[in-house]
Amino acid sequence: MNPRAAVLAFPAPRARGRPRDPEVDARVIGAARRLLAEKGYEALSFEAIAQETGIGKPTIYRRWPTKAHLAAEIATGDGAEGLPDIVVQEGLAAQIRAIFAQAASFYGRPGMKAAVLGVLASAQSDAALRDQFNRLEEATRGELRTIVAKGQAAGLIRDGIDVDTLFDMISGSVIFRMMLSEAPMPRDYVDAAAAQIVRSLAPAATE
Template sequence: MDMTSEKVATRSRGRPRDAEIDRRIIDAARTLLAEGGYHALAFDSISQMTEIPRSMIYRRWPTKAHLANEIATGGGESFPDVIDHDGLEAQVALLAGQIFERYRRPDIGAAAVGVIASTQGDRTLQAELQHDSERGARARMASIVDKGKAAGLIAGDCDPDALFDMMVGTLLYRALFSLETPPADYVERVTRLVVDGVATRSEQ
């Protein structure tokens, strides 16, 4: 999951990577994920779809977990930061909406679930794939909370790490794992609960 959009570092030395080849590989991987889930993601299939040799794919992403993780965590998105001019409720609504809608996408959802399952128990690989993106996302959340506290919008005892866990965990569970269809106003419901929990009394 990267709300910071930090990319997995290039894993090979030498000539710069061809961005067009990267794009073709990722586009093919997104199609496979969206249509068949994580099990359908295979370098042989990508090679057939793109006519790019498997060796070139492996040089960029040594395993399909690395490739899926880039799809799950990349994309140029970061947590929106609008609390200074739009207020607390707008800030929470944008955060909740971005997280929820991102992980409801078939390709990203399949990539995220696949990475979680395939790296279970391998803390070294989990750290390699997720540490930088999670650290960046938590730092972004902490910055937003600090601004909200300074503006008198967020209670002084609000823990940004706990807020991150509560929002991201809740929204990812509903987007990725729950069998219940979310109500149309699900993001608004989550927003209201979060605002009620973190706002100063004057803001409630």
């Protein structure tokens, strides 16, 4: 997973035939979010969603073949936003803080923890889900490489940065804090975490 998981597209299986009704999609996803937030991944079911929304289970199945695919769409977002790319315009500190803030906002959405952990467990036995996650992760790593290259060209980021390690540091810290740790998240977490990363990226000061 990655800091967009939040922020990445997870293309839901599309049914053949008539175009999907976005209002139906929104109602199903809204109900699924509420179930995940209030009762957890185990309680997520198409039966429960059908009872809450009045949408028939066949209609839901045509959109998402399993609850893992539905939760995966919630866990990875619509993919329209992309990583913020402001390093040249606003500087290194603003760039890194924006990435952390985006990730923290995404993972802090209702039901997100249950969705992410449930999908990751399901993906262990579902090669198609794993493949989709891998493609999405690689796309985000590519975006971060582009941002780092721009920062280096502008003299804002030192040379020799291993972008994959940087990606792991950012995504790993946010995912652990928000998905795995039971400790309360400090109010200044985004600023503190971003500052740590900035110190590791900035060129050495010259006399």
